[in-house]
Amino acid sequence: MNQETDLAPAVLRDARERARELIRCGFQESDEIAxxxxxxxxxxxxxxxxxxxxxxxxxxxxxxxxxSWPRTTDVDRLEEAFDALEEQDIVAAMDFTCCGGCGYAEIGGEADADSRGFVFFHEQDTERAAAGGGLTLRYGGFRADGEPAESTAEAELRTVLIGREVVAALEAVGLSVEWDGSPGQAITVTPLTWLNRLPE
Known part of the structure; x- marks a missing residue:
């Protein structure tokens, strides 16, 4: 019979710890984690x-x-900020794709004709945040189809303006943000207590 006891103790220990990490992230159903x-x-x-x-x-x-968690957690506040950004025509995606490269490559697919920009964090960002490391956010602006080519300075300004809106939305819900205002600098939400309720 195929039971957990058939597994080496080290494998069982490592798998249990990995399961705890994924459960702590709070985005996957139990069958997805399995x-x-x-x-x-x-x-x-x-x-x-x-x-x-x-x-x-x-x-x-x-x-x-x-x-025993508070009624409103930091992750609830984060979701509130992301919802507000969506209402401002900024694509806001949580736990989006596996990594930054995939996120930047795929975020355009989440946009519609009115979308001005984006912000997202990916699965590895989620795991770092859940482990107590703060949350890294990636952001940028969209250039509409048919718009003339823009200079590097214009593209950077568009990115900075989106970044300012992201920071404002986060601060409006009471989250602390670190960002130097540079278009090449990620926005970090820290300190952040990661309490994300499991999917119902």
């Missing part, structure tokens, strides 16, 4: 069924912890 774990530990013999059994008590443990 699939991720099975992919990550496939060469060490972990099946998706085993991963699901491993995750179940950790998921319940996290749900119990949530009962």
């Amino acid at each position: 699939e991720s774990l099975a992919d990550e530990f496939d060469d060490q013999g972990l099946t998706e069924e085993q991963a699901g059994r491993l995750i179940a008590p950790l998921w319940q443990e996290r749900l119990a912890e949530q009962a």
Whole structure:
């Protein structure tokens, strides 16, 4: 019978810790985490069924912890700021793609005709934030189809203006922000207590 006890203790320990990390991020359903774990530990013999059994008590443990959380968490405030930016025609995407390169490549696909710019953080940013490292935000402006080519200075100004709107939205909900105003500098939300409720 294929049970967790068939796995080496080190594999079981590492898989459980990885499950805790993904649960702490708070964006994936339990079956999605099981699939991720099975992919990550496939060469060490972990099946998706085993991963699901491993995750179940950790998921319940996290749900119990949530009962003592404040009514509004920093992640709730972050979501509020992102919603406000969406209303201002800025694409705001949370836990978007695996990394920065993919995020920049794919964020245009989230835009519509009225979108002026974007802000996002990717899955690796989420994991760092959940581990207590603050949250890095990437941002920029969109140039509408048919607009004339712009100079580097004009492109940088457009990026800076979006960055200012992002910072204003974050500060409006009570989050602390670090940004030097440069178009090449990411915006960092810090300090940030990462308490993200699990999907219902």
